[in-house]
Amino acid sequence: MSGILIFSENNATALELLTAGLGLKATMNQPLCAVALAEEDAAALAAAGADKVILLKGRDWPEGYAQPIAELAAKDLAAVILIGGTARGKDIAAKVADGLDAGLVTEAQTIEIVDDKLQTTRLKYGGLAVASEATVLPAVVTVAPRTFDKATAAGGQGQIISLDTADGDPRVKVSDLCPIERQGVDIAAAARIVCVGRGLSQKEDLALAEDLAKALTAEIGCTRGIAEDYHWLPVERYIGISGQKVKPEVYLSLGVSGQVQHVAGIRDSKIIVAVDSNEKAPIFEAADYGIVGDLYEVAPLLTAAFKK
């Protein structure tokens, strides 16, 4: 059996992959190689426990590194290739798997080696079921951001090797890069979230949630309908299977029914508190604490209590 290779263009996610990779290394007893695109990222990965870090240079955009990553994996005979499940990472993972003629497992939540096969679990049907799958090696696996904690070790002596991969795909020419302008914070990284749903009757009532969020030092999130149908909040604030996946310490919902597509994005929250007037709302099945009541009465009471 051969080694482990990890890659994410986002270094926070790469450090999470390192945790998963070090777990595999403990059973596989094989070296762990990380791929980075920036010097400081390479240094962080080497310090946190990667045996070797390949610092790739020379391509215009992260997607351009799919082919060099596949070549590295083939050369190093990597048995398991972990790639951060960002939008770009998913694109790269598919190309790396194709380049290696290897299987691809997406959004894995647990990753082990059992009987020389990759054993993974991942959610299916919007989080209603857990699929447990065995895949022959080599295999490429995407792991969603925040699935694992970041590797925190320091003082590692991993070797850093720079590799220039300037000869990109001549069919692709990047003429301009326009970063998406975000309105507000990255909700996916918020430690506390007050999430509003269609239990709110009108846009002006968002003030209730904002007061509560202020008292809790939380960010405002929402369901898809609030962002995409009503346009009361920007789309980057909506949470769920097709929105942001969040992992806060506290998620508190106001008038959110808790349909499976929404709950898929919140189930990793540490504490889920739900306020809904319908005691049969599915959100109460996911919640640690539930308050059956009118949000227009409950939210101001909670705000006052948290202010104290």
Ligand SMILES: Cc1cc2nc3c(=O)[nH]c(=O)nc-3n(C[C@H](O)[C@H](O)[C@H](O)COP(=O)(O)OP(=O)(O)OC[C@H]3O[C@@H](n4cnc5c(N)ncnc54)[C@H](O)[C@@H]3O)c2cc1C
């Ligand atoms: C392919 C697909 C992908 C989707 N992806 C997502 C996704 O990523 N994220 C997402 O959020 N949705 C997603 N959806 C939509 C999802 O199925 C639900 O329709 C949506 O989550 C419901 O939003 P809601 O809870 O705000 O509204 P509703 O389901 O209408 O619920 C409103 C809730 O408010 C309560 N309520 C009403 N008045 C009050 C009051 N005064 N006080 C307290 N409670 C009150 C009601 O009892 C109800 O439970 C997706 C759907 C599909 C088909």
